Structures are given as C-alpha cells and as structure tokens.
Amino acid sequence: MTVAEMQNEIMRLKAERDVCILAHCYQAQDILEVADYVGDSYGLSVQAAKAKQQTVVMCGVRFMAETVKILSPEKTVYLANAMAGCPMAEQMDKDYIAEVKKQYPDHAVVCYINTTAALKTICDVCVTSSSAVKIIRKLENPNILFIPDCNLGDYVQKQVPEKHLTLLKGGCPTHAGVSEQDTLSMKTLHPNALLLVHPECRPEVVAQADFVGSTSAIMEYAKRSDAKEFLIGTEMSIAEHLRYECPEKRFYPLAKRLLCVNMKCTTLPDVLAAVSGEGGERIELPEDVLTGARRCIDKMIELG
Ligand code: SF4
Structure with a gap:
C-alpha cells in the first residue's frame, strides 16, 4: 500500500465505523491529513467531547488519551500506539x-x-x-x-x-534539551529570523525569545506575522507543518534535539489498525480516577 492508499482506506473506515481521529500537532503530516481534529492536548479532548462519533482514536501520547476519556467517559477511546507515553507525565506519580x-x-x-x-x-x-x-x-x-x-x-x-x-x-x-548555545548558534546562522519558543524550554532559551507561547500560539503567531523567517523552539514537526501552511515563509527547528520520540511512535499503519478495531489500546480508567x-x-x- 502507498501512503495515499492507506490514507484513503483510513478515511473510508472511519466513516464506515463512525470513528473520530484526533491528532496532536506533533504528529507526522501523513497522520494530520486523515485526522478530524488537529491541535493541542486539551483542545483535542474538548473537540472529542463535542464530536458525534462514539469511538475516538487519539494519535498522541497516553496522558492525552486519558484526558479525552475523562471528558468523554461514555465514549470508547483508543490510544493509537500503546508505547506512546510522555516522559514528563510519567516523572512524578x-x-x-x-x-x-x-x-x-x-x-x-x-x-x-x-x-x-x-x-x-x-x-x-x-x-x-x-x-x-x-x-x-x-x-x-x-x-x-x-x-x-x-x-x-x-x-x-x-x-x-x-x-x-x-x-x-x-x-x-525534548524541550529542556535545547541549550543556550544551540539558540545563540541558530540566531547567528539566521539573524533575520524571529525566535518563537515554548515555555517548556530552559529559562536561558526563553529569555532570548521574540515570542513565548503554547504550540498553537506559536503557530498562530507565525502565520499572522509579517516576518519571513522563524526559529521554532518547540517539537520539530511544528517547523515542518508551518512550511506546509505558509510555503512563502521559512521555518527552522531551533535544534535537532527537538524531536519527541514518543510523539513519533505512532505511524500511519498504527492509525489504520486502530480505526479497523485491530490495534491501539483501549483506555479504561477507574470511576474514582x-x-x-x-x-x-x-x-x-x-x-x-
Ligand atoms: S514533547 Fe514529548 S516528552 Fe515533551 S511533553 Fe510533549 S509528549 Fe511529553
């Protein structure tokens, strides 16, 4: 199967099986293209609660699928790839x-x-x-x-x-991996670029930013800005997605360390398996939780 054939099959199956696909914006472009909603974690869970479908597939990490289940306990919620955790969410129990x-x-x-x-x-x-x-x-x-x-x-x-x-x-x-030196080097390499940074980055990186905000806020700022070049201080897929949305502008990931392997666990075949009812992990939470x-x-x- 080619990527396009697989995407077509996912689109056919999600309509046939009445499934809503959510994709966090750190997912790959081929997954974003088959999603019903793309966005930040909380925004996706709000969209899922409003969606008419009773089955939801989350392409993101585990705490996001949990948040969907918390806001929509009556719905059947799947995490598309069970390995996709979030090291930050798992640091403190x-x-x-x-x-x-x-x-x-x-x-x-x-x-x-x-x-x-x-x-x-x-x-x-x-x-x-x-x-x-x-x-x-x-x-x-x-x-x-x-x-x-x-x-x-x-x-x-x-x-x-x-x-x-x-x-x-x-x-x-992922975000804390970017150093002040990475930032200074990229600013030297791209002196005309605005630096847009997520507040999960280190304070010394945030201090150099032209704009600090959530992933959605960074994307909105970049789309609306008159500037033509941007250094993107959040997961590197955002620089890629912005290049699809604004092909006339230039976007550079602030560092190659800005790659979240957990976000990249989920593949298009995982999405196909989850939508088919043959993959993913069904999220169940106890009533008190x-x-x-x-x-x-x-x-x-x-x-x-
Ligand atoms: S980028 Fe990855 S590790 Fe960092 S908060 Fe998001 S899911 Fe967790």
Missing part, C-alpha cells in the same frame, strides 16, 4: 506527590495537564501552557506547588511575581 504535599501543607497544588489521570486526582487544579499564567494569577492561595515542569513554572513565576511557586525538578526532556481527575480539569475550566 501520585504516591510521590502525596508525600511532597505533606511538606507544603499551605500550598495549592497546580499540575500541568501533561500529568497522569491518577496524579490529577490529588491536585487542586490543572493548567495548560496557555492558561497557566491566568489561572495561577486567579488562585486565592499565594503559595503554589507547581508540578511537574520547572521550566514552565519558572516562566509562570516571572509573569506572576506576587505568587510564590515551589518547583520540583521535572520537565519535558475519572471523578477526581475531572474535578481538577473542571477547576481549570472554571478559572481559565
């Missing part, structure tokens, strides 16, 4: 954070959405990279235990100096 919480009894616990469903059950509220500043500013408690990403936490702390954020050593190994994690996400919706 519920038992560990329950112990840490005892050291900070006067802190509100705020988790990034890139956490497991089980961990969300013991957090007060979760945030996305685009809502973190707004939500933390609104919290009554001046003391925040922010988990797991210390780079995002550092960025939020600088935007909200009136709060005190306690950070742990965690984060995204569904309820506890939903409370944490509902608080985000209320404040964000």
Whole structure:
C-alpha cells in the first residue's frame, strides 16, 4: 500500500465505523491529513467531547488519551500506539506527590495537564501552557506547588511575581534539551529570523525569545506575522507543518534535539489498525480516577 492508499482506506473506515481521529500537532503530516481534529492536548479532548462519533482514536501520547476519556467517559477511546507515553507525565506519580504535599501543607497544588489521570486526582487544579499564567494569577492561595515542569513554572513565576511557586525538578526532556548555545548558534546562522519558543524550554532559551507561547500560539503567531523567517523552539514537526501552511515563509527547528520520540511512535499503519478495531489500546480508567481527575480539569475550566 502507498501512503495515499492507506490514507484513503483510513478515511473510508472511519466513516464506515463512525470513528473520530484526533491528532496532536506533533504528529507526522501523513497522520494530520486523515485526522478530524488537529491541535493541542486539551483542545483535542474538548473537540472529542463535542464530536458525534462514539469511538475516538487519539494519535498522541497516553496522558492525552486519558484526558479525552475523562471528558468523554461514555465514549470508547483508543490510544493509537500503546508505547506512546510522555516522559514528563510519567516523572512524578501520585504516591510521590502525596508525600511532597505533606511538606507544603499551605500550598495549592497546580499540575500541568501533561500529568497522569491518577496524579490529577490529588491536585487542586490543572493548567495548560496557555492558561497557566491566568489561572495561577486567579488562585486565592499565594503559595503554589507547581508540578511537574520547572521550566514552565519558572516562566509562570516571572509573569506572576506576587505568587510564590515551589518547583520540583521535572520537565519535558525534548524541550529542556535545547541549550543556550544551540539558540545563540541558530540566531547567528539566521539573524533575520524571529525566535518563537515554548515555555517548556530552559529559562536561558526563553529569555532570548521574540515570542513565548503554547504550540498553537506559536503557530498562530507565525502565520499572522509579517516576518519571513522563524526559529521554532518547540517539537520539530511544528517547523515542518508551518512550511506546509505558509510555503512563502521559512521555518527552522531551533535544534535537532527537538524531536519527541514518543510523539513519533505512532505511524500511519498504527492509525489504520486502530480505526479497523485491530490495534491501539483501549483506555479504561477507574470511576474514582475519572471523578477526581475531572474535578481538577473542571477547576481549570472554571478559572481559565
Ligand atoms: S514533547 Fe515533551 S511533553 Fe510533549 S509528549 Fe514529548 S516528552 Fe511529553
């Protein structure tokens, strides 16, 4: 089968079997082209909840499929490739954070959405990279235990100096892998390019950026900007996708380390197998986890 033949078969099967395909924007272009929705993790779970289909295939990583299940517990949710985890989401588990919480009894616990469903059950509220500043500013408690990403936490702390954020050593190994030297070298190589950076990058990289934002915000900024060249400081597929969307502009990944192997686990044949009902992993969560994690996400919706 060629790529085009496989894409046609997926399109035929998803209509026949009434399946909704979600693709995180770090997925490969051939997967984006067969998806019903493409976007950030939380946006995809909202789209899935609104979709008329009762079966959903998530092309992304495990915590994203869990978030879809939390928002749509009545739907059948598959993770297209069961190996696709997120190292950041798996860094801190519920038992560990329950112990840490005892050291900070006067802190509100705020988790990034890139956490497991089980961990969300013991957090007060979760945030996305685009809502973190707004939500933390609104919290009554001046003391925040922010988990797991210390780079995002550092960025939020600088935007909200009136709060005190306690950070742990965690984060995204893909974004944190970019060094200040990588950034300086690329800026020298492309002196006219604007630097657009995700706040999961290290503070010394973020400090050099022309724009800091979530993946969706970076894409929107690049599309609307009058500039012609951009250094893209997030997973390298975004530079590629932007070249499809804006062929008249130039996009360069900030570093070749910006490759998330977990996001690249999922292939077009995996999507075909999942849509056929012969592959993927069906996501099931215990009732107490569904309820506890939903409370944490509902608080985000209320404040964000
Ligand atoms: S890019 Fe980082 S946060 Fe996103 S899935 Fe990969 S490891 Fe997790």
